[in-house]
Amino acid sequence: MADFDYDLFVIGGGSGGVRAARLAAESGARVGIAEEHRFGGTCVIRGCVPKKLLVYASSFGEAFEDARGFGWSVEGARFDWAKLIDAKDAEIARLENIYARNLGAAGVELHRCRATLAGPHEVRLCANDRVVSAKHILIATGGAPFVPDIPGAHHAITSNEAFELPALPRRAAIVGGGYIACEFAGIFNGLGVDTTLLYRGEKVLRGFDDDLRDAVSEEMAKKGVRIRCGAEPVAIDQGAGGLAVALSDGESIEADLVMFATGRRPAVAGLGLEAVGVRLTAGGAVEVDAYSQTSVPSIYAVGDVTDRIALTPVAIREGAAFVETVFRGRPTQPDHALVASAVFTQPEIGTVGLTEEAARAEGDVEIYRTRFRPMVHTLSGRDERMVMKLVVAKADRRVLGVHLMGHGAAEMIQLAAIAVKMGATKDDFDRTVAVHPTAAEELVTMRAPVA
Numbered sequence: 250m251a252d253f254d255y256d257l258f259v260i261g262g263g264s265g266g267v268r269a270a271r272l273a274a275e276s277g278a279r280v281g282i283a284e285e286h287r288f289g290g291t292c293v294i295r296g297c298v299p300k301k302l303l304v305y306a307s308s309f310g311e312a313f314e315d316a317r318g319f320g321w322s323v324e325g326a327r328f329d330w331a332k333l334i335d336a337k338d339a340e341i342a343r344l345e346n347i348y349a350r351n352l353g354a355a356g357v358e359l360h361r362c363r364a365t366l367a368g369p370h371e372v373r374l375c376a377n378d379r380v381v382s383a384k385h386i387l388i389a390t391g392g393a394p395f396v397p398d399i400p401g402a403h404h405a406i407t408s409n410e411a412f413e414l415p416a417l418p419r420r421a422a423i424v425g426g427g428y429i430a431c432e433f434a435g436i437f438n439g440l441g442v443d444t445t446l447l448y449r450g451e452k453v454l455r456g457f458d459d460d461l462r463d464a465v466s467e468e469m470a471k472k473g474v475r476i477r478c479g480a481e482p483v484a485i486d487q488g489a490g491g492l493a494v495a496l497s498d499g500e501s502i503e504a505d506l507v508m509f510a511t512g513r514r515p516a517v518a519g520l521g522l523e524a525v526g527v528r529l530t531a532g533g534a535v536e537v538d539a540y541s542q543t544s545v546p547s548i549y550a551v552g553d554v555t556d557r558i559a560l561t562p563v564a565i566r567e568g569a570a571f572v573e574t575v576f577r578g579r580p581t582q583p584d585h586a587l588v589a590s591a592v593f594t595q596p597e598i599g600t601v602g603l604t605e606e607a608a609r610a611e612g613d614v615e616i617y618r619t620r621f622r623p624m625v626h627t628l629s630g631r632d633e634r635m636v637m638k639l640v641v642a643k644a645d646r647r648v649l650g651v652h653l654m655g656h657g658a659a660e661m662i663q664l665a666a667i668a669v670k671m672g673a674t675k676d677d678f679d680r681t682v683a684v685h686p687t688a689a690e691e692l693v694t695m696r697a698p699v700a
Contacts, residue, residue, distance in 0.1 A: 255281045257576070258372045258383035260364045260520070263290020265552035265564030266389030267348055272572040274355040281381065282357055283364035283374060288348040291391050291553070292561040294341060299412050300432060302337050304593045307439025311472075311595075315629035328440060330417045337412070366521035369547045373521075385547055385575055388527075388535055389568070390520065392513035392553035401485030404492055405507040408433065417442055418505035422494055424482055426453035428592040430510035431465065435595035438474045445502060446474055447494075449481040454592070458604040458652040460618065464636045465594050465654055471632065472595065482507065515554045532556060539582045541571050549575070551583075558585055589666035591659035596633060599662025602650030602669050605640050613643040615698040617675070623655060623688045637691045639675065641698075646674040651692070661689050 257273045259266045262284025274280040287294045306328075313323040352359055362376035366386065373380050394407035406414075408429055421437045423430050426448030438444040446453070446469075453476065454462045466476055477496075484495040491505045515534040522529065528536040528544040534556035541549045549571055552564035566583045573581035589601035608614045617639040626633050635655030642649055651665045668677065683690035 253384045254381040255279045255383040257385045259387045259389055261389035261391060262288040263389060263391045264292050264561045265568040268565045269387055269568035269571050270357045271352055271355045272569060273576050274357045276576045278576050280357045281360060283360040283362055285363035287345050289345045293344050295409050295412055297561055299337050299341060301593060303436045306333050307436045310439055315631055318629040366525050369525055369545050388550040388554055389552050390516040390554050393516045395512045395514045396509045397511060399483055404485045404487055405509050407509050411508055420504045421506045422447055422502060422504040423508050423510055425510035426450050431594045433510060434474045438472060439595060444474050446476045447480050448478050451478055457600060460636060460638055461598055461652050461654050468596055468633055515556050540574050541567055558588055560590060563588060587670050589662050591662060596655045597658045599653040599658035601662055601666040603640055604650060608640045608649045615641045615643055616700040617695040618699050619691050619695055624686055635688055641675045646676055648673055648675055
């Protein structure tokens with residue numbers, strides 16, 4: 250048997266790579282990991298975690314307004330962006346230290362530098378141009394924001410830089426219609442920024458259930474976000490009064506900040522994948538089989554770099570399944586079926602399973618839907634609605650999809666996902682006694698289909 254420096258070397262210190270490295274080391278493997286930025290990856294450093302903190306911050310303005318309806322006098326509230334960013338940075342640093350500490354405690358050797366492939370069993374540590382060998386290599390480099398190639402694109406930022414702004418802009422144009430774009434539109438708007446969302450498509454949040462897409466757009470507009478569909482920047486110029494953004498529909502707008510949230514791409518550039526024979530998909534992701542193995546038997550890949558389901562918990566599951574397969578002798582395929590997700594728009598979305606459109610393409614369905622003002626807004630007077638929807642197969646009454654919009658939707662969908670994953674039927678939902686008074690009770694009290 251060949252003598253290797255490591256049993257496993259992981260390139261990328263995000264959620265998937267860290268989980269795989271730690272579990273492999275706990276299984277007795279000699280493990281090294283390299284991260285060129287900060288341990289924690291997109292989710293912890295410049296994604297889910299700081300994003301959710303900013304969502305919380307941006308929601309307090311409405312909370313202060315709503316409190317008046319419940320008898321509170323809230324006067325003189327002021328917001329300090331710099332103080333928020335300092336607090337966010339301290340929390341991110343704390344989490345990064347925990348990631349690194351847990352890796353070290355498990356016996357993983359940390360390399361704080363860029364690493365690339367030098368061969369099927371070789372990794373080049375770029376800081377000192379040293380090559381190390383490994384029996385197995387795991388690519389877990391995640392993704393990176395995509396910026397369209399238009400004149401003046403260098404004037405814009407991405408979500409990466411949005412977390413480090415020295416000050417809030419007065420006017421912001423967010424480009425894109427996916428969850429990152431919609432979430433940041435809510436963040437900026439909630440913090441008092443004059444916010445416009447520009448999306449080339451007909452309706453934001455492509456891929457989500459249409460009822461949720463319509464409802465979220467309506468509620469975002471009520472809160473002050475201007476949503477302009479069918480329009481995207483074709484050029485950005487720096488003018489005396491700010492950035493002049495020329496749009497594809499022939500019009501133009503002015504902004505102090507333009508942020509591209511036009512999708513993310515697998516971070517494969519310069520890794521040396523193709524030189525060692527690792528195949529990429531047509532979309533530029535690392536091609537893997539059901540066990541996360543690439544076209545080179547010694548090299549595996551997990552997480553966003555494979556472009557399967559770009560969610561942190563999925564990357565973690567993929568990393569764990571890789572260890573079960575390679576180091577514990579229990580071949581395990583990560584389960585990508587019925588993965589729940591949340592979008593922290595304002596109001597937020599929770600969803601699992603098939604959309605109505607996808608379900609109808611597979612067979613006859615019944616649709617149960619309710620739209621109502623939740624109790625929290627009865628005294629506040631806020632005109633904000635909640636939407637709950639069940640997609641049910643007619644043949645066996647199985648719940649194929651649950652789609653929620655409103656306060657607490659993300660928390661609710663985690664529990665609803667368990668029922669959907671277990672194959673629960675509409676009758677199972679109906680037999681469940683409601684918890685009153687809650688918004689969630691609507692999930693088990695919808696009796697008559699609406700379509």
